[in-house]
Amino acid sequence: MIGNLLTIDLTRQITGVRTLDPQLFRDFVGGASLAAKLLYESLTPDLDPLSPDNPLLFLTGPLTGSSGPAVGRYVVCAKSPLTHIWAESNCGGFFGPEIRFAGYDGILFTGRASSPVYVWINNETVELRDASHLWGGDTYETQARIKSEVNEPLARVACIGVAGERLIPFALILNDHGRVAGRTGMGAVMGSKNIKAIAVRGGSPLEFADPTFNQKRSRANLDLRNDNVSQVLREMGSSGASDYFNYLGEMPVRYFSRSGFENIDKVSGATMAETILSGVSTCHACVIACGRKVILPDGDYKRGESKGPEYETIVGFGPNLEISDLAAITHLGQLCDSLGADSISMSGTIGLAFMMYQEGVITTKDTDGLELKWGDVHAVEKLIHLAVKREGFGELLARGSKALAKHFGAEEMAVQVNGLEVAYHDPRGATGMGLVYAASPRGACHNQSDYFMVEIGNSMSEIGVEMVDRAASEGKALSVSRHQWWRTLNNSLVMCVFANVPFNTARELINAATGFDYSAEEFLRCGERGWALKRAINNRLGITAKNDTLPRALLTPLSEGGAAGVVINLQTMLKEYYEVQGWDAATGKPTRSTLERLGLKDIWITTPSS
Amino acid sequence: MSIPFPSDAWIKALQNVLNTDDEYGKIASNWEGDLMFVVEAEGARTRPIYMYMDLWHGKCRDARQVADADEKKAAFLLAAPYAVFQKIVQGKLDPMQAMMTRQLKVTGNMIYMMRNVPTVLRFVKCTEKIDSEFAA
Numbered sequence: 001m002i003g004n005l006l007t008i009d010l011t012r013q014i015t016g017v018r019t020l021d022p023q024l025f026r027d028f029v030g031g032a033s034l035a036a037k038l039l040y041e042s043l044t045p046d047l048d049p050l051s052p053d054n055p056l057l058f059l060t061g062p063l064t065g066s067s068g069p070a071v072g073r074y075v076v077c078a079k080s081p082l083t084h085i086w087a088e089s090n091c092g093g094f095f096g097p098e099i100r101f102a103g104y105d106g107i108l109f110t111g112r113a114s115s116p117v118y119v120w121i122n123n124e125t126v127e128l129r130d131a132s133h134l135w136g137g138d139t140y141e142t143q144a145r146i147k148s149e150v151n152e153p154l155a156r157v158a159c160i161g162v163a164g165e166r167l168i169p170f171a172l173i174l175n176d177h178g179r180v181a182g183r184t185g186m187g188a189v190m191g192s193k194n195i196k197a198i199a200v201r202g203g204s205p206l207e208f209a210d211p212t213f214n215q216k217r218s219r220a221n222l223d224l225r226n227d228n229v230s231q232v233l234r235e236m237g238s239s240g241a242s243d244y245f246n247y248l249g250e251m252p253v254r255y256f257s258r259s260g261f262e263n264i265d266k267v268s269g270a271t272m273a274e275t276i277l278s279g280v281s282t283c284h285a286c287v288i289a290c291g292r293k294v295i296l297p298d299g300d301y302k303r304g305e306s307k308g309p310e311y312e313t314i315v316g317f318g319p320n321l322e323i324s325d326l327a328a329i330t331h332l333g334q335l336c337d338s339l340g341a342d343s344i345s346m347s348g349t350i351g352l353a354f355m356m357y358q359e360g361v362i363t364t365k366d367t368d369g370l371e372l373k374w375g376d377v378h379a380v381e382k383l384i385h386l387a388v389k390r391e392g393f394g395e396l397l398a399r400g401s402k403a404l405a406k407h408f409g410a411e412e413m414a415v416q417v418n419g420l421e422v423a424y425h426d427p428r429g430a431t432g433m434g435l436v437y438a439a440s441p442r443g444a445c446h447n448q449s450d451y452f453m454v455e456i457g458n459s460m461s462e463i464g465v466e467m468v469d470r471a472a473s474e475g476k477a478l479s480v481s482r483h484q485w486w487r488t489l490n491n492s493l494v495m496c497v498f499a500n501v502p503f504n505t506a507r508e509l510i511n512a513a514t515g516f517d518y519s520a521e522e523f524l525r526c527g528e529r530g531w532a533l534k535r536a537i538n539n540r541l542g543i544t545a546k547n548d549t550l551p552r553a554l555l556t557p558l559s560e561g562g563a564a565g566v567v568i569n570l571q572t573m574l575k576e577y578y579e580v581q582g583w584d585a586a587t588g589k590p591t592r593s594t595l596e597r598l599g600l601k602d603i604w605i606t607t608p609s610s
Numbered sequence: 611m612s613i614p615f616p617s618d619a620w621i622k623a624l625q626n627v628l629n630t631d632d633e634y635g636k637i638a639s640n641w642e643g644d645l646m647f648v649v650e651a652e653g654a655r656t657r658p659i660y661m662y663m664d665l666w667h668g669k670c671r672d673a674r675q676v677a678d679a680d681e682k683k684a685a686f687l688l689a690a691p692y693a694v695f696q697k698i699v700q701g702k703l704d705p706m707q708a709m710m711t712r713q714l715k716v717t718g719n720m721i722y723m724m725r726n727v728p729t730v731l732r733f734v735k736c737t738e739k740i741d742s743e744f745a746a
Binding site (some may be wrong): 227228235236241243244247265269273275456457458461468 | 646662704706707708710711712714715720721722724725727728
């Protein structure tokens with residue numbers, strides 16, 4: 001770790017550097033868990049997420065920028081304007097490492113600028129610059145203009161699009177070649193502070209405690225490069241396993257009402273690789289290169305080389321809406337990225353609108369005359385524009401699926417947990433994901449634990465996470481918990497969850513970087529500590545055991561496909577889960593003894609008693 | 611009578627199973643590609659053992675033990691220690707798990723492989739039908 005947190009008070013236009021106690025890194029590692037510790041006191045129930053009082057924290061991890069395996073990432077944290085609970089969203093590219101090269105572990109924004117600004121961080125020099133002329137610009141154009149203005153082509157720029165400016169609660173932050181902090185609306189928080197962008201350029205080399213760190217990370221990278229999963233990701237991107245997920249019934253179709261997409265051959269990662277793929281892209285020093293570059297040579301969506309969609313975008317705008325045109329899906333994904341809206345929440349909310357239309361809950365009178373028929377690309381495109389403009393029916397879409405359903409008295413139809421749209425891994429195809437979604441600290445998130453990968457074979461014996469029957473509900477809680485703690489560590493390091501890096505390899509690297517000499521037990525406990533802390537924050541913000549639930553659609557067995565007939569017994573899983581986590585089953589809060597065991601005694605003092 | 615694994619007799623037995631398994635024939639009807647099993651040298655096994663299979667449209671056209679990987683250039687190479695193959699053939703280790711946990715190394719066109727996972731899974735299921743003999 002570096003130990004420097006850059007602080008920027010936007011209201012008073014004052015910048016400073018806060019020194020972080022090394023013990024904080026020892027206890028929380030970095031990234032999202034450290035952010036939870038630093039923000040805990042500020043995240044109160046009455047805090048308006050879009051007010052100047054909501055702190056916005058960009059944090060890296062102790063391995064960010066080290067050229068270690070898939071660690072070129074940062075995380076953004078605050079109170080979410082979408083879910084009103086804990087928010088974290090991490091992102092690859094080159095922006096995170098550049099923060100470290102500039103001499104900081106992170107940037108804490110407080111207050112609100114009186115007019116649009118962008119922040120220019122050139123090592124120790126920090127400037128707030130007028131961004132009025134950039135307001136309204138898309139996320140790619142904004143990056144190019146700022147690099148030109150600061151006369152530094154190698155600057156790295158993280159920015160918002162129109163969605164963030166218009167405070168859409170699922171607005172994203174984008175940097176580099178389409179890498180996004182997509183979930184939980186951190187772009188809206190940035191927009192609420194009148195920050196259009198942050199540009200960073202650094203020149204300081206990183207230092208590591210162990211002089212053999214570079215040898216260790218080289219070996220880890222070589223192993224990762226030769227890994228089978230890496231090979232799939234490199235050749236086909238994150239949708240490389242989409243054929244398999246579809247076969248298993250793990251990929252949702254028609255807004256989670258069906259399974260087994262008949263046109264998967266037209267939209268899979270394999271098809272992309274064989275048709276429109278023109279190249280690959282990487283995050284900082286990553287040996288996987290899962291990023292896609294595509295060219296759409298002709299047709300309605302003709303364009304030169306641009307970002308190709310990743311798995312979630314493909315399924316969200318593909319099978320979820322029964323669209324089988326990969327070029328159209330690419331176009332819709334690009335539209336979301338350039339406007340600055342999270343493609344999962346956008347496609348999920350549009351999927352809900354289509355389902356409500358199908359079921360007669362809404363009609364053309366509600367949709368500004370639009371007919372919402374599955375597979376209609378033009379209707380989807382129109383809805384994206386309406387949502388980002390917040391016009392007519394779009395104003396309802398812009399609030400996310402929970403609010404949309406509530407508006408029409410159809411709350412049970414929304415496939416969301418605690419306000420966050422469910423990611424496109426159907427828990428009926430891998431039931432452990434049901435528990436993951438129900439108990440995730442940021443709503444229905446697949447990055448707090450991609451347990452579906454364990455259920456199809458990616459076991460981790462080092463931490464006692466073995467392959468399990470993907471249709472069963474009983475006996476999974478300990479395994480799910482341990483996997484969540486591991487992924488909490490990933491989100492602290494900040495390490496990409498696509499990287500199939502063994503637990504002990506990550507531990508050896510963090511030890512070599514920091515000199516902490518974590519034992520395996522202590523390292524995993526850091527993950528558990530972060531997990532419990534985020535839970536305590538959410539408890540403080542009103543989350544109880546009653547919130548640990550799943551939407552009706554996911555509790556309804558599928559009648560077809562590879563997961564037909566599977567019933568998720570969530571109550572059984574939760575009962576086991578609370579016991580494993582040391583949470584009170586009645587309230588859903590970590591018990592006093594759990595918090596004390598994890599060294600979070602101080603948290604207990606400010607957490608309402610259970 | 612049990613058939614020792616790995617051996618020429620064993621791979622020919624698998625050929626026979628594949629050619630008589632209706633489900634494999636149906637699922638693999640579009641599969642075009644040969645593969646090579648590499649049982650890696652380990653401990654007392656000082657040399658790797660290679661077994662070749664030519665798989666074409668739901669049938670196995672050729673199967674035999676070969677001297678080395680260069681004798682037949684296969685589209686896919688599946689390499690693992692003896693104990694890993696044993697667990698897979700006995701149905702004790704899921705092949706996808708073996709692949710994702712680095713126990714089984716796969717070399718070849720991953721795009722083709724990922725498009726045809728059901729074929730791969732049925733293929734492995736067929737190996738369980740052989741009365742295989744393993745070293746103690």
